[in-house]
Amino acid sequence: MKLIKLIIVKAFRLIGIDWFFIKDVLSVLKGFRVVNREMRTPIESFHSMINLFCRTKGRSNQVIHKILTLFSSKIKFDDYNGIVPIKSKFELKEIVKELDEKGYVVYENVLSDEVLEYLYKFGTTTQSSARPLYSGKGLVAKNTVIDFNNLIAIHYDFNEETLINDPVVQSLMVDKSLIAIAQEYLNCTPISNVTGMWWQTDFEKTPNDEAATMWHFDMDHVRWIKYFFYITDVNTNSGPHCFVEGTHKPGKIPKELLKRGYARVTDEEIAETYPKEKVKEFIGKKGTLIIEDTIGLHKGKHVIDGSRLLFQLTFSDHLFGGNYPERKITKFADPKIRDFVYKNPKIFKKYLANSETK
Structure with a gap:
């Protein structure tokens, strides 16, 4: 098992991705499963999201967000009446x-x-x-x-x-x-x-x-x-x-x-x-x-x-x-x-x- 992990880590390093990056990605994925089931975010998954944000200069959040929008519809508005004036x-x-x-x-x-x-x-x-x-x-x-x-x-x-x-x-x-x-x-x-x-x-x-x-x-x-x-x-x-x-x-x-x-x-x-x-x-x-x-x-x-x-x-x-x-x-x-x-x-x-x- 250790040998397989070492091979995977070296493979990712060859393409410029280290094991910690992959670990954070997997942690975030795990976090979404927990949130969808329990409406709470594991603290380690939250920290992994922050780690990815800092390492990718914000791009990771953009990617995750785009994936989320694929599974979320929008509500329909007959009008936009409210405190901000929006007529159209x-x-x-x-x-x-x-x-x-x-x-x-x-x-x-x-x-x-x-x-x-x-x-x-x-x-x-x-x-x-x-x-x-x-x-x-x-x-x-x-x-x-x-x-x-x-x-x-x-x-x-x-x-x-x-x-x-x-x-x-x-x-x-x-x-x-x-x-x-x-x-x-x-x-x-x-x-x-x-x-x-x-x-x-x-x-x-x-x-x-x-x-x-x-x-x-x-x-x-x-x-x-x-x-x-x-x-x-x-x-x-x-x-x-x-x-x-x-x-x-x-x-x-x-x-x-x-x-x-x-x-x-x-x-x-x-x-x-x-x-x-x-x-x-x-x-x-x-x-x-x-x-x-x-x-x-x-x-x-x-x-x-x-x-x-x-x-x-x-x-x-x-x-x-x-x-x-x-x-x-x-x-x-x-x-x-x-x-x-x-x-x-x-x-x-x-x-x-x-x-x-x-």
Whole structure:
């Protein structure tokens, strides 16, 4: 057996492929079998996907994604009515064309004053998990309502299950314009997952890699798209989202950065690697929406003064990827939303109890 393995390894080396590459490919294939059966990704398979991404400069994810789209149909839309103004299939394709080219699209004033007030009130009256991260102050994460006069953490995360059972959040989860953009970009039925909202504060005076205030690429799934909503006004000092234009494309993150794996990147390294005009800082009023492929390099800029509240929706091509705690929708305030969800169970299968999908 050892001799056969040695022969195989040498054969692959002759054509420029080593055993570790093959091992990662096999591990990813195993992971997909587990996900399809159990809706969870083995951690070793997830790490193998990251290894392949770094070794192939992103091309492996593209190949896996194309294979996945062969087995996924699309949902049909009678219209694209929603918070993003889309009047025709042509306009939808133009949005996706811009996403393909730059890796992001920005819209202003997509949320009504009523929705913004509601989400801000939610953010200031609902308990969240306060994470001091590397504060050095001996604090641990705890559930609390944010107190701007007595901050105890950099990050205040809201419970995902609380969010997905909220009527306003559900209305955004089923927004047809957002789902249509995700579907057109991913070229398959998009799967809703990782619904989040959090405060980023000026509790710490220096950037924190665990708080995502240093440059990085995401590796949530094989392919995905994220929607970032500013619920508060965001200026250069209050933690704007930042992105390096074009780095969502395979080969645009250099080997020197990828060889470190799933690691943070400094401002100095970004400045040395990319032209200044490609490094985007998204200043915006509350109600601003950033649509982004976060496989590209990005960060939330460190908050110098004040606090920023951000709401996020994610749609992916498959549930293979990072594992998150199980969260389920248990109630609907609006029958129309319930009908849409159960009419499109593939989109929302992560959040639906097995008994409710029958």
